[in-house]
Amino acid sequence: MAYEKKDVPIIVVKRLPRYYRYLSDLLNQGVTRISSSALSKKMGVTASQIRQDFNYFGGFGQQGYGYSVERLRDEIADILGLKNGYKTIIIGAGNLGHALANHTNFKKRGFTLIGIFDNNPDLIGKTIAEIEVMDIKKLESFMKSEKPDIAILSLPKSAVRDVAMEVYRLGIKGIWNFSYWDPDISIDVPLENVHLSDSLMTLSYNIAKKEERADK
């Protein structure tokens, strides 16, 4: 690869999933080429920002001719590691775990779900997304033989810390966590916490601000 991932500013990296999403959408609509100005209009960012961002990865396009949507998406997929075929497991097969297992996008993005675990006897043995929910007691032997890359934790808050430590000990490469947990142990692997209520609170702020303005 011509680019150096470590040189890409985090702010640019944060925009890549969004580019990937828009480009996938364009491809689905049959669009094969797009100019930075058309893409900028669609995404609500400036064309110069798009050009600047893409320059970090070699440019992807020709002046005046636009970008090849497929090539661009392909390169971004590569940068995001989506071609590495990361294997995921879900720990916690409740409603959220169930919803995540059926989230079709993850498969499209190159992730393969290879196991689902729970400690609830009512859930163990059930089939979700064509996978049989396994007893959490089998996690260790499963991880040793199947070597999943990413653990998706959809667990009660009280269980997250212990399970995160356990998958870390067993060699997981990354953790995608949906429960509130203020990491108080040093886990030397990438960890993404999804704080759903942060997004709801941001929405609430915007509603409150709009109401306050309307009152004036």
Added chain:
Amino acid sequence: MAYEKKDVPIIVVKRLPRYYRYLSDLLNQGVTRISSSALSKKMGVTASQIRQDFNYFGGFGQQGYGYSVERLRDEIADILGLKNGYKTIIIGAGNLGHALANHTNFKKRGFTLIGIFDNNPDLIGKTIAEIEVMDIKKLESFMKSEKPDIAILSLPKSAVRDVAMEVYRLGIKGIWNFSYWDPDISIDVPLENVHLSDSLMTLSYNIAKKEERADK
């Protein structure tokens, strides 16, 4: 209120839910006062950023004496509109809708779930989070009489656009949307899209980068 919400930079607003989360956690642990330096250590941001951020809302504290955790959380709750008691409805009672209905945090954050809707006969009439799932056909009359503030959309991608337009037409104040949708209609209310796979792609990027470095 002494502050003007409109003067708060969006970057500061974006940090408020996180402050709120940490302060709630501290309160649960029985911590009543905290210095900006202790809070900064806990949150991994600089103490001067915390002081700067809080200055937008009148400071909240006394030099050298620390912040009252409860008062601080209370003020932030006010700014975020959490005291407005926004009423929410969930449209789409599948696994994700189900998980969201049971997400205890939303209640703690001041939001009240008053209705759940679906068009699936297998789900209509079922009880989720003590609420009976209603037929989507009843949405209009329900919205007219109950006036919910926020619609939470956990729908198939193909249905999101129409339902968003419908709740907008019926006077919703804000939309919290979990399906991929590139808003192509002008909806003049706050809209928060949750893109779960963006977060998974960021995790993937961080794993890939780490692996690449290890290979060198």
